[in-house]
Amino acid sequence: MGLRRRMAASYVLVTAAAVLVVEAALLGVYLPTIVGDSDLQNRLQAQAGRDAKILSLAVSDIGAAVPGTGLADLLDVAQKAAREDLSLNGSPTPQDQNLRITYTAGKAVDQPVEILVDPTGLVVAGSAQGSYPPGSRLDLGLPQEGGGSGKTRMGAVAWWSSPVLIYPPGLRGATARSAAPGSYKLAGYVVVAAPIGYGGATADYSLSLLTPGVLVLILVVPVGLVFGLLSTRRLIGRVRHLATITTAVAQGDFRPRAPVTEGDEIGQLEESFNRMTERLESALNAERAAGQAEARQAERVRIARELHDSISQDWVAMAAVAA
Template sequence: MWGSGLRGRMAASYVLVTTTAVFLVEAVIAATFLIPQANASDLAAVLQEQASSDAQVIGLEVARLSVPGRVGDRPAVPDVPDVPDLPDLPGRAGAGDRELLRAAVAAAGRRTLAGGARPHAEPGLAMLETVVGVDGVILAASAPRIHPLGTELDVPLPPLGRENAGERRTTAGPAVWHVSPILRKEQVGPLGVEVIGYVHVQAPADAEVESAPSLAPMIVPTLLVLGLVLPVGLVFGLLSTRRLIGRLRRLAAVTTAVAAGDFRPRVEVSGSDEVSTLEQSFNVMTDRLGAAVESARLTARTEARQAERGRIARELHDSISQDLFSLSLLAAGMRRAAPEELRGQAEAMERASARAMREMRALLLELRPVALEDAGLLPALEELCRAYETRLGVRVEAALEEVALEAAAEHAVLRLVQEALGNAVKHAAPSRVEVRLGRGADGAVTVSVSDDGSGFDPADVAGRHGMGLTLMRERVTELGGRLDVRSDANGTTVTATLTGAGAAAGAVGRA
């Protein structure tokens, strides 16, 4: 359910992004085309643009027709290029400004509204246009029936060639109008130009410059696009997240197993993205966590064994040792009080109890835990030697060198020395024991325990010495080393040799 939920949310995010992109495109289109058109919907500005544009066009024709020999007796306009000769027109020669304006309007043709063109800015706008002389007489009109030629325009003309605008009432209702002057360059005069006429443009005051922009035509295409794009986005989202969701599900399954205490499963690392980094890191974390848990288990088992050894040592000391001590006292009293014929038996009982006490003390020292982790190998060996010397009265000489060993090897060396000392005290009755630790010329670490007690036959080790030597040999073999035992009537020497590789690769020995 978790994977399906994530997959659904990711697919929904694809759909949301697709929908947002479609609406953003529609918003950009609306802002680009509709808003600028709405900003251009001022009727007075449209009329001014129309009047000024047509006045300029007619003014250019006036300048062209004012070249000497073309119209009237007026001087030529400077900086006007030569134009081809025009055909003679009836009454053209000597014509005044009125004839010049009529000719200019005719020459402009359909480039002006008065010449018959429809409004160039606002299609469908009911716009009227007239061309009048400086005296206000109408010389040309787009609607002669409304503005008859030869009549005077009923709007005030601007002075000195300026523009003029306003509103007035007509038979059809209120109207807005604008007047722009038609200018001609002159060689004389304070302004350098001469006003020879005006262009008047008029439209109803309630005329709509353009229909209000509507988003309705864009709604249907938008819905169609969404109808096509949304399924594609949904399918793409589901397909593109399929592999990712599968990897996350596998990771979740392994996480569940690890949480339950099983550190064996691993996640298959695939790809080189962030999820693969997570998979690899999870595997590393699982390895370290498994190693830590195993180490904790080994530590717990070791501590449990140490606690059990301590418990056994306490019970032996509190019960059997006390009984042996009492037996020793009784044997000594019997030896002194017994008649001559029983004194030998009492002495034998006293020696047996003393020997049992000695072996019991050696066994207690063997069971006694040594703080190797806290003190280190050399201090632990020195403490062990002092304990045997103090508690059992055996002179123990230690010749120890500082050597670098792994924890498993140090533990095995300590247990080997402890086992060898215990065997010597219990079975050989030595007066002197020597413990040596050092590194040879070949780099191998050598540890030996020698005593001057009664020797034994190594071939009969199983019958006489139980499991002691067998356990020591197993410890050394696990570390890749070897154990040599030499014994004769002059004493016993137990030597263990650990190579560097064996010590490094060794496992934790038995406690």
């Protein structure tokens, strides 16, 4: 793999890593909030609505059988009559997909609770006797249908409140729900509360957080690749030109010079390479000059020796003739 491809791949990896880090940060920051505001709220609503419907049928039947019963007594008798189906004394078995309610005589600690109150917020019964004993006041404000979150004696909780209605005589189930709203009588509320973030995130919400990040990752990978190829084009060209000059120098040609185009690290490398090449050329020229001088000196010595030998021979011959 060439340098250009590796640098482009590094751009892609850095971009993908940045997206993954941002996605992880979003999951860490917003997941508890989403769980508290969405999934948990839906489960609270389902739990409260389920038991409110059961109690509505029970109070309607008891109210029709014993007319004139006060609301507090009516709610108390109804919750005792339907206790096997309610979560006020702990979730029934088998448990459905809603919250798991555990009955405790003490205070609720990091667990959901279910409370039955009258229209004024006076507690009739509850799954946590230590936190909400009968006769105490609900600390979520005046009860009304709907949900919310806030600070209570249990700490920071999310809750949902569903009304317990007394249906008109002779009406039950779907027929009762289709009756005119003015024909109902409010008996009280079923309130279900749980600590913020209780129960963890569902797969759907986790997937809803991850999907945008995956889509962004799919989009930015080719963008990062193209950006990496374009942004490294000039840099790779300078490196390749420097590599070509280096090859020429390695083959003994010290004339080429690398153009210093920018003042970055590559420019410093080009400038240093040029200085190195100049020094190598100067050193080689000096060595050649020294070699030539030595050759000339050796030639002079040879000529002088030959002249000396020739003169010596002539002198000996002349001396022999003279003798």
